[in-house]
Amino acid sequence: MREVTANDADWAEQEGRRQEAAERDWLGSSTEGRPSFAEAEVLDRQGIPSCHVWEIPPGELPSHLTATGALRRWQAGACAMCSATRSRLLVDHDHGTGLIRGLLCASCNTAEGLQSAPVFIAYRERPPAVMLGVTEQYGSAWDGFGASVDRQVRDERNAAHVDAAGALFAGMVDRFRPTPPR
Numbered sequence: 001m002r003e004v005t006a007n008d009a010d011w012a013e014q015e016g017r018r019q020e021a022a023e024r025d026w027l028g029s030s031t032e033g034r035p036s037f038a039e040a041e042v043l044d045r046q047g048i049p050s051c052h053v054w055e056i057p058p059g060e061l062p063s064h065l066t067a068t069g070a071l072r073r074w075q076a077g078a079c080a081m082c083s084a085t086r087s088r089l090l091v092d093h094d095h096g097t098g099l100i101r102g103l104l105c106a107s108c109n110t111a112e113g114l115q116s117a118p119v120f121i122a123y124r125e126r127p128p129a130v131m132l133g134v135t136e137q138y139g140s141a142w143d144g145f146g147a148s149v150d151r152q153v154r155d156e157r158n159a160a161h162v163d164a165a166g167a168l169f170a171g172m173v174d175r176f177r178p179t180p181p182r
Contacts, residue, residue: 047118067136
């Protein structure tokens, strides 16, 4: 095994600074002025996911960032649906294609899989990954993504997951049900 030298450490430090600068240049001010959780709730009632009003970074994505890395930097710890800033966001993906869509808090990730409210339809049609122009497969070929999986088997597996999640989280997704007009 090769010993790490001072030159290696210097290079790593310089490369880290170069990557951080490239990310700052790419992001610019795009993470500033986002709606609060309360403001996102108003957008939610209008069928607009929070991320749809966020500024999209100008210019080219830094070459060292993966799609998930770009989403993490751009979302800056905020859920794409509700703008809540949680310590942990989950990687949301399309169960049919296996493509990553964005990062959601646990509540929104669960509700997204169970709801057909306008806000979720809008999110699915234009998720953060589409907004940034990035694509990345979720999981691996072991998950059935990237390989040709029998459509009926996949649909049955996904339906079983949705049924199980629905039973587990029954009543927790009422926030996302449209409120009737007064």
